Amino acid sequence: MTASPLLSLPGAVPVEDGSVPAHYGDPLREQRALAEGAGLVDRSDRDVLTVPGADRLSWLHSLTSQHLDRLADGAGTEALLLSPNGHVEHHLVLAELGGTTWADVxxxxxxxxxxxxxxxxxxxxxxxxxxxGEWALLSLVGPRAGEVLAAAGLPLPPAPYAVAATDGGGWVRRMPPLGDGADAVDLLVPRAELAARAQALREAGATPAGLDAFEALRVEARRPRIGVDTDHRTIPNETGWLTTAVHLDKGCYRGQETVARVHNLGRPPRRLVLLHLDGLSEELPAPGTPVSAGAREVGRLGTVVRHHELGVVGLALVKQSVKTDAELTAGGARAAIDPDDAPAELDDSRAAARDRVRAVRSATIPR
Structure with a gap:
């Protein structure tokens, strides 16, 4: 991956692989720009794929977790590719426009x-x-995102996942809110015009914000990243992807049996939670750090950030049995699960399905 031209902006500090800016000198101020104004985030390190061809939607429908065979022109969505056992292998954010399906990963x-x-x-x-190599992704985040797009002469799609073409190539895709409800818009631009397109958005009122700021609001919104907040055992039912990237009435794709079975039983082995850490250490725990309750390992940390309002927080996959008020540790820090992330209650139909499975296992099912 070549270095982004936005690394030449004043104060830019690159992420570890040197591809895009992590911040521009003040990560917490940049977070506030995303939460309260309009921040421009360089996400041009994401890979971009295209799938043209007459059979593209029915083909992708057969391969992924999402219902795609009737995806309308100007619409987007999220989808997963699963292993035969239902483990998440790829997370795709899609846009259908002009006879081509675009995916950024x-x-x-x-x-x-x-x-x-x-x-x-x-x-x-x-x-x-x-x-x-030809296309790059930018994100515009904040309550003033629509104003910036209008000032730059760009469309604001009306609803999450709606997609609109832009003059000169590329598109604008509205995304679900980040953080505590901040508007989010992705812009696909020709890579050769990345610097010029970013400059136009800055002139329209956007404040440059690094990837660190974007990650902080992503964590607050409980939106996982594959390979960071997930591991080789992760199934969609353990994350919010079950509602954003899985169509539960659809069958016949790889891994579907696991997704349906766990959904019907209503209790995946783990759940994704927001974890509050004490923040006493200057060094943040790395993804994969174990989460423990006493001497027992009960989960793994994913992304950990310093949030401008919440302090040190991270996403974690923890065992379903872990109570919300459990006293936890992670990487030497005391940790607590956010109270909004209590285990979901079973409805009557799922409770009945689970009772039936228990009865089968104990050979006591009524005849």
Whole structure:
């Protein structure tokens, strides 16, 4: 991945791999810009793929967790590729526009996804391609995002996941809110015009904000990143992806049996929670750090951030049995689960399904 031209802006400090700005000198102020104004975030490290071809939607429908065969022009969504056992392998954010399905995915995962899609083409009329070298993603976040887009002569799609084409190539896609309700919009731009498009948005009123600020609001919104907030055992039912990236009335895709079975029983083995840490250490725990209750390991940390209002918080996958008021530790820090992340209550139908399974296992089901 080549370094972004936005690293030449004043105060820019790169992320660890040197690809995009982590911050511009004041990460907490940049978070406030996203929460209260309009911040421009360089996310051009994300991989971008295109899938043109007459069979693209029915083909992607058959491969992923999402209902895609009727995805309308100018619409977007999220989707997952699962292993045969239902474990999450790829998370795709999609946009359907002008006869092409676009997907942006985690940095560094695009080649593996393209290779998988190539193997699944068979005789279908689809041509998946990795186009990260030609296209780049920016995000505009904050309650003033719409004003900035209007001042820049760009459209604001009316609802989350709606997509609108932009002059000169690319598109604008509205996303679900970040943080405590901040508007979020993704902009796909030609990579050769990344600096110019970013400058136009800055002139329209956007404040440059680094990836650290974006990550803080993402964590607050409980939106996971694959490979950071998940591990090789993660199933969609343990995360918010079950509502954003899975169509529960759809069958016949790889891993679907696991998703349906766990959903019907109503109790996945783990759940994604927001964890508050004491913040006494200058060093933040790394993704994968164990979460413990006494001497017992009960989960793993994902992304940990310093939030401008919440302090040190992180996403964690914890066992379903862990109570919300449990006294936890992670990386030497005391930790507590956010009270909003209590385990979901079972409805009557799921409780009945679970009772039936228990009865089968104990050979006491009524005859």
């Amino acid at each position: 985690e940095p560094g995962t695009g080649a593996a996804l393209r290779d998988f899609l190539d193997r699944m083409r068979f005789m279908l009329r689809v041509e998946p391609a990795l186009v990260t």
